[in-house]
Amino acid sequence: MIEGRWVRVTECDNIPPREGRAARIGDRELAIFNLGDRFLAVDNRCPHRGGPLCDGIVAGTAVVCPLHAWKVSLETGAVERPANTSACIRTYATRVEAGVVIVELQLRAVGELTTGALNRCTDT
Amino acid sequence: MKTLVVVGNGMAGVACVEQILKYERCFDITIFGDETHVNYSRILLSSVLAGELAPDDITLNPLEWYQRNDIRLRLGVRIGDVDAERKTVTGDDGSVTSYDTLLLATGSSAFMPPIEGLDKDGVFAFRTLEDTRKLLQRAGSGVKAVVIGGGLLGLEAARGLQVQGCNVTVVHLMATLMERQLDPDGGYYLAGKMEDLGIRVLLGRTTTTVVGSDRAEGVALDDGTVLEADLVVVAAGIRPNVQLADKAGLAVNRGIVVNDQMETSDPDIFAIGECVEHRGVCYGLVAPLLEQGKVLAATITGNKGPVYTGTLQAAKLKIMGVDVFSAGDWSEQNAEPVRYEDRALGVYKKLTVRDGKLVGAILVGDTSDSHRYMDWLRTGADLTDRRRHLLFPPPAADGGLDIAEMADSATVCGCVGVTKNAIIQAIHEKGVNTLSQLKETTRASTGCGSCTGLCQALLKAVAPEFEEDTKKVLCGCVPFSQDNLREILRSQRLKSVQEVLDIYGNGLGCEVCKPALSYMLDMLWCGDHDEDRSARFINDRVHANIQKDGMFSVVPRIRGGVTTPDELRRIANAAEKYHVRMVKITGSQRIDLLGVKKEDLPKIWADLGMPSGQAYTKGVRMVKTCVGTDFCRFGVQDSTSAGIEMERRFEHLYTPHKVKMGSVGCPRNCAEATVKDIGLVGQEGSWQVVVGGAAGKSVRKADLLITVETTEAALQAAELFFQYYREHGNYLERTYDFVVRLGIDKVRKDTVYAPDAVRQGLLDRLQKSKARARDAWQEGQAPVHRTQFIPLQPIEQLA
Numbered sequence: 007m008i009e010g011r012w013v014r015v016t017e018c019d020n021i022p023p024r025e026g027r028a029a030r031i032g033d034r035e036l037a038i039f040n041l042g043d044r045f046l047a048v049d050n051r052c053p054h055r056g057g058p059l060c061d062g063i064v065a066g067t068a069v070v071c072p073l074h075a076w077k078v079s080l081e082t083g084a085v086e087r088p089a090n091t092s093a094c095i096r097t098y099a100t101r102v103e104a105g106v107v108i109v110e111l112q113l114r115a116v117g118e119l120t121t122g123a124l125n126r127c128t129d130t
Numbered sequence: 131m132k133t134l135v136v137v138g139n140g141m142a143g144v145a146c147v148e149q150i151l152k153y154e155r156c157f158d159i160t161i162f163g164d165e166t167h168v169n170y171s172r173i174l175l176s177s178v179l180a181g182e183l184a185p186d187d188i189t190l191n192p193l194e195w196y197q198r199n200d201i202r203l204r205l206g207v208r209i210g211d212v213d214a215e216r217k218t219v220t221g222d223d224g225s226v227t228s229y230d231t232l233l234l235a236t237g238s239s240a241f242m243p244p245i246e247g248l249d250k251d252g253v254f255a256f257r258t259l260e261d262t263r264k265l266l267q268r269a270g271s272g273v274k275a276v277v278i279g280g281g282l283l284g285l286e287a288a289r290g291l292q293v294q295g296c297n298v299t300v301v302h303l304m305a306t307l308m309e310r311q312l313d314p315d316g317g318y319y320l321a322g323k324m325e326d327l328g329i330r331v332l333l334g335r336t337t338t339t340v341v342g343s344d345r346a347e348g349v350a351l352d353d354g355t356v357l358e359a360d361l362v363v364v365a366a367g368i369r370p371n372v373q374l375a376d377k378a379g380l381a382v383n384r385g386i387v388v389n390d391q392m393e394t395s396d397p398d399i400f401a402i403g404e405c406v407e408h409r410g411v412c413y414g415l416v417a418p419l420l421e422q423g424k425v426l427a428a429t430i431t432g433n434k435g436p437v438y439t440g441t442l443q444a445a446k447l448k449i450m451g452v453d454v455f456s457a458g459d460w461s462e463q464n465a466e467p468v469r470y471e472d473r474a475l476g477v478y479k480k481l482t483v484r485d486g487k488l489v490g491a492i493l494v495g496d497t498s499d500s501h502r503y504m505d506w507l508r509t510g511a512d513l514t515d516r517r518r519h520l521l522f523p524p525p526a527a528d529g530g531l532d533i534a535e536m537a538d539s540a541t542v543c544g545c546v547g548v549t550k551n552a553i554i555q556a557i558h559e560k561g562v563n564t565l566s567q568l569k570e571t572t573r574a575s576t577g578c579g580s581c582t583g584l585c586q587a588l589l590k591a592v593a594p595e596f597e598e599d600t601k602k603v604l605c606g607c608v609p610f611s612q613d614n615l616r617e618i619l620r621s622q623r624l625k626s627v628q629e630v631l632d633i634y635g636n637g638l639g640c641e642v643c644k645p646a647l648s649y650m651l652d653m654l655w656c657g658d659h660d661e662d663r664s665a666r667f668i669n670d671r672v673h674a675n676i677q678k679d680g681m682f683s684v685v686p687r688i689r690g691g692v693t694t695p696d697e698l699r700r701i702a703n704a705a706e707k708y709h710v711r712m713v714k715i716t717g718s719q720r721i722d723l724l725g726v727k728k729e730d731l732p733k734i735w736a737d738l739g740m741p742s743g744q745a746y747t748k749g750v751r752m753v754k755t756c757v758g759t760d761f762c763r764f765g766v767q768d769s770t771s772a773g774i775e776m777e778r779r780f781e782h783l784y785t786p787h788k789v790k791m792g793s794v795g796c797p798r799n800c801a802e803a804t805v806k807d808i809g810l811v812g813q814e815g816s817w818q819v820v821v822g823g824a825a826g827k828s829v830r831k832a833d834l835l836i837t838v839e840t841t842e843a844a845l846q847a848a849e850l851f852f853q854y855y856r857e858h859g860n861y862l863e864r865t866y867d868f869v870v871r872l873g874i875d876k877v878r879k880d881t882v883y884a885p886d887a888v889r890q891g892l893l894d895r896l897q898k899s900k901a902r903a904r905d906a907w908q909e910g911q912a913p914v915h916r917t918q919f920i921p922l923q924p925i926e927q928l929a
């Protein structure tokens with residue numbers, strides 16, 4: 007079993023409602039979104055051509071990439087548009103404690119990151 | 131001259147007098163009205179209640195009209211008695227007035243059902259301007275209102291009160307809403323829409339009592355429910371005002387009985403409007419009353435001849451976003467119903483056909499075809515050949531020919547690279563039937579859009595169940611056309627994107643509707659709206675253009691393409707300091723610094739000390755100018771100064787799509803003004819102002835808007851067009867499409883040839899927006915959010 011590691015990232019109000027922000031943790035760049043009632047975190051790289059998802063417009067529980075408008079689910083990491091695209095991105099479990107967003111990263115060996123628990127996207 | 135006394139200063143009476151005045155003058159006219167206002171449009175009271183219009187906006191005949199036509203007007207006087215023998219009427223002010231001819235146009239009154247406590251304070255009817263004023267005084271946020279009656283009037287009252295902030299419940303006696311205009315299914319759909327707006331609807335319930343001491347505190351229903359209410363509106367129907375006719379001894383049933391010449395049983399007394407009954411029908415809508423007025427005017431002036439034989443009744447609900455239309459006889463007795471419904475879309479349509487002719491129609495949720503049906507109803511058109519297409523227009527003759535001629539491997543969409551074959555596959559394998567589905571699955575036609583027609587034709591030819599996208603709606607999240615939305619936002623005073631999405635949409639929004647709504651709000655409220663950056667594209671959050679690697683480009687404003695050595699030095703220094711990858715002279719006479727990090731944007735802007743060139747947004751780009759009279763031996767107008775001045779007047783403003791301009795000193799057109807959104811073309815002694823030009827993905831020569839003599843007049847014409855485009859252009863519609871859609875004739879009529887007040891209105895709103903507009907790069911110094919430009923600095927790092 008891989009052990010989860012929770013990392014305190016930022017105060018909630020550093021991310022305005024319905025917007026995303028980038029955060030570099032270890033060798034990963036995360037895009038963390040404030041959906042009003044919760045925070046969701048994914049890799050900050052669009053599966054199309056690596057666009058910065060943190061800069062996309064939030065549409066419900068998905069984000070629309072600013073470069074070519076691929077639509078990616080923030081809950082599952084799956085690409086919702088174009089349809090039938092199998093690519094997806096990693097998602098990370100999050101929680102809020104004392105006004106701070108905490109994200110779960112997983113360590114295989116020291117310093118090496120792997121996918122989060124909720125992640126359906128296992129091929130990257 | 132004979133004396134004509136008119137009792138009732140309402141819509142029907144005054145309209146009939148207008149008709150009478152069209153004949154040779156044969157009467158000395160006096161009008162009595164018990165309301166204190168000159169004749170106004172009662173229909174629009176709903177709009178006054180909803181805050182869309184001010185009371186003064188609905189006046190139909192101002193005082194000067196009465197004076198100009200020598201009509202004695204007595205307002206605030208109620209006629210209490212008629213003596214048909216002595217031919218006099220008596221007012222409640224004691225006055226006695228003799229007549230030769232009497233016209234009763236007393237309308238109706240709100241019907242007050244047998245409910246206890248209707249005399250309590252806080253209980254109102256909704257019939258007059260006075261009622262409406264009182265309602266507006268009491269209405270407000272958090273006020274609990276109960277509307278008794280779920281007919282046209284009740285529902286419009288309910289929506290109006292809700293817009294004023296009240297929590298509204300409609301209590302309706304019958305099992306479905308508007309049962310006089312809609313069948314039970316239609317009523318059901320309507321109820322859903324009212325509930326969606328946030329208005330509670332209780333059906334099949336009788337109100338028994340208004341409870342409370344002196345003041346209404348609630349209403350009690352027959353099932354024992356008691357609803358809290360600070361405000362109660364009774365809209366339970368109307369009753370014709372026939373008391374005077376009774377006193378005059380006229381034949382009266384439900385209304386005052388009139389024949390086809392609009393005569394009553396007394397040769398000297400006539401009646402018109404809601405108070406009359408013709409062939410057993412009392413009308414409650416304006417159109418029939420106006421028709422009656424024309425006939426009566428002929429009869430009363432001794433030109434007897436025209437007859438009135440009845441009117442086809444058609445009603446529309448005047449609630450924005452709740453489209454309801456009903457006309458004719460929609461009962462299914464002895465008729466064949468033709469139906470369509472879609473619960474998810476909330477659309478219900480029913481037509482009734484008898485002997486191959488349309489006799490009735492009900493439309494809920496989509497009334498866009500109501501004109502066609504009214505036409506069929508009026509003309510009694512024979513529909514036998516059109517039976518298959520009553521609810522949908524017929525398919526085109528041979529739309530498939532062009533498509534058949536195209537090779538399978540041919541590219542349909544050049545931007546995204548989609549072939550004919552790929553589209554056919556998507557149609558067969560993914561069940562694609564509409565253009566939006568095609569866009570969604572293949573992304574074809576999502577780039578420049580020039581292949582939309584082709585995609586549409588392919589779908590038509592190939593898809594087994596092809597459907598035109600029903601309405602040109604903004605997007606699935608807020609399913610209204612942009613025209614419609616502008617009206618909704620304006621009339622409902624909505625100021626934030628989220629509010630619009632919550633009330634009129636799915637509460638979420640997407641990358642299509644959010645930026646569009648953001649633009650509309652900014653434009654409508656001249657910048658005085660609740661700006662929501664989450665609804666903006668990234669370019670408009672950080673005021674720079676995002677590039678393929680996530681970096682940004684920076685294009686400072688260089689008005690008219692004219693710069694200085696000092697500016698150039700600052701640009702050069704900044705380019706070095708921030709390691710800009712490329713410095714490029716753009717196709718628009720300015721300089722682009724490409725490859726700047728988001729977090730460096732505020733710093734580079736500060737170093738440049740120049741305003742934003744808005745090269746990243748749907749807004750005012752630039753004015754390209756030529757050297758003009760200052761240097762050029764052919765220059766006949768100072769195009770450089772004129773261009774710079776135009777740029778100053780428009781800069782920092784947002785527009786439906788980008789606006790690029792040009793200003794040239796002579797028709798040689800060196801700065802390409804005739805292919806710009808707005809161009810000034812200098813002539814000997816005059817300027818031509820041209821609009822709607824393009825040299826991007828389509829090429830189009832601009833249309834001439836107007837020729838004027840002075841530079842100031844040219845700039846003003848440009849301002850008029852600019853603001854007109856801002857107000858009427860759809861989001862992402864360039865002027866070259868906008869001008870074509872409207873037609874340059876209409877554009878001229880609505881701008882440079884418009885009446886003074888209209889032109890002034892455009893200029894005022896432009897000024898208002900301009901006064902609030904700021905150079906977006908100032909946000910570098912005062913960010914709207916502390917992490918607007920910078921990435922998060924994690925509190926913790928991995929060990």
Ligand code: SRM
Binds near residue numbers: 714751
């Ligand atoms: C930088 C520049 C090219 C250059 O190196 O010269 C440029 C660059 C871009 N143009 Fe352009 N256009 C540039 C002049 C033009 C011109 C020529 C002009 O302005 O006189 C045109 C034709 C005129 C016109 O606008 O119609 C032009 C027609 C387009 C179009 C097609 C517009 C259309 O409806 O026909 C697009 C796509 C769009 O807007 O939807 C576009 C879109 C773009 C975008 C913004 C694409 C994007 O969304 O990222 C490019 C940004 C590159 C970047 O990273 O900064 N660009 N583009 C020019 C900047 C001008 C400036 O100073 O602001």
Ligand SMILES: Cc1cc2nc3c(=O)[nH]c(=O)nc-3n(C[C@H](O)[C@H](O)[C@H](O)COP(=O)(O)OP(=O)(O)OC[C@H]3O[C@@H](n4cnc5c(N)ncnc54)[C@H](O)[C@@H]3O)c2cc1C
Binds near residue numbers: 236
């Ligand atoms: C809120 C509202 C919305 C409506 N919406 C629509 C709509 O969308 N479409 C539509 O077609 N119709 C609509 N109607 C109905 C339309 O307004 C009426 O059909 C129309 O006004 C009737 O005209 P009238 O002249 O017969 O009566 P009125 O307009 O009522 O005029 C009669 C006038 O006579 C006065 N009067 C009566 N008795 C006396 C007396 N004894 N002495 C002196 N004065 C007297 C009354 O006070 C009144 O001012 C609406 C009505 C209301 C109230």
Ligand code: SF4
């Ligand atoms: S033409 Fe314009 S949009 Fe196309 S690649 Fe060049 S800069 Fe980009």
Ligand code: FES
Binds near residue numbers: 053055071072
């Ligand atoms: S990189 Fe995200 S859509 Fe192309």
